[in-house]
Amino acid sequence: MTTTAPAPTPARSTPTPGPNWWERFRQGSAWIVITTVAVIIAIWEFFPQLGFVNRVLFPTFSETVTAFFQLLGGGYWWDDLAKTMSAVAIAWVIGVAFGFTMGVVLGTSPFLRQAITPYAIAVQALPKVVLAPLLIGWLGFGPESKIALAVIICFFPVWIDTMVGLALPSANEFKLMKSLKASRWQVFTKLQLPSALPMIMVGVKHALLLAFTGVIVAEILSASDGGLGKLTKEFASQLNMGLVYSVVTIVVILSITLVSIADVIERRVVFWSEESRARKK
């Protein structure tokens, strides 16, 4: 045996134990976060109280917290939550499946890609919310129109990311597969699809948030089916801004939770992608 290159040492950064928690707190960035939050809450609490803004339209922090627990205790919003989340889930699954299929079809057929891409870009330029009245007219006020709008809004990134991802392998990678006489199907499953996976995951995550947006917009526009969007609209029309704030808070918590779960799944699935590796460091 001749010389071997040195073994790569798996760099696992062990947290260096600081002198005490106070030192670590001061050296870290935690105090910046805490200070920022404290300042925001102070402004939120005292600006309406001091009369800088209208207290009815801009409830204070403490009023919002009270409203939040009033909402949680009320119980009637669970039904709306379930309606919103089930619509998001259905729209997301349909949107991802449709976007992925379109991406694969166009990504593997240069002819179709050239034929369809210009129209796809034109459709993407359209603010798709404008289609909402049309969809409500066609599909009625039930969950169907909500889901349809969310699908139309959310499938696009999956489509584009799949299509672009399938073209990511280098000329040498295609050449290796060709030199092994790999079939088109083998090139697709063993090279193109795994190469595209990190991009597809980005599209799928993006689609999740867009589906959420689509469903809530549709709920605000056609309130009869219920949902969190309907709740905000109702509370706002009653000038009960504390409750509106509470629903918004719930939506924020939900979307952050969903994205965090998606991030964890992404890091498991495409642990080998450059992005996942960079984040681990």
Next chain:
Amino acid sequence: MTTMTQTAPLVRVDGVTKRFGSGDKEMVALSGLNLEVREGEFISLLGPSGCGKSTALNIMGGLLDATEGTVTFSGEPLTEPNRHIGMMFQQAVMFPWRTTLENVLLPVEIFGEKKKDFIPKAEELLEMVGIKDFRDSYPWQLSGGMQQRAALCRVLLHDPKLLLLDEPFGALDEFTRESMNQELLRLQDYAKSTAVLVTHNITEAVFMSDRVAVMSARPGRLVDIIEVPFDRPRRPDLQTTTEFIKLVAKARQMLELQ
């Protein structure tokens, strides 16, 4: 029987011309190349960049069609990639989602064979190139040289009759490159395969080869073939002998005289 194999070349390149594009944009990459590759030999295609040596190699591997002329492999016309021909490129081309072992076993999957039948062979090869401990590591955890070692195992897994090497170690640093060349010679001898190496490094071509085919710049043509008589196995100190230096000078002269 032995005389038969000695006389019939493994690869015969007959009047191969390759043109890319057409009209004003036409580019002649290769013009009337004739070359015979003998069974078991190590031959280099040496020439400046853009002399069509990689094109010639891709045609010999069945990845490109010749515009004119024919290539035969083991007496049969070659028009598409062949399982008995293994190719290595300048990059290792390892898939980052596969471990080293899985990358080495890629051809097994493509050929539709059982992986477990080839695992012992794959491990033996990994051991021979000294990276057996990294069989379950991912390519991005390996150095460039280690990745090329794995690529070498992948290409040797099915005992190819012909190895086509397109500057396989060109992207590596000089020290790694030299040790990789040693490794390559050892494994080519072990696998008893024939090798065609494309390179623009004169010393490397002379050190590695039984014969060096010197090519001219575009359009690529064969200038001459230099026989390299040194015994094998070759040691690095061969490169400091007068005979070696003379051959290198001869090749250099041919490249400059065109």
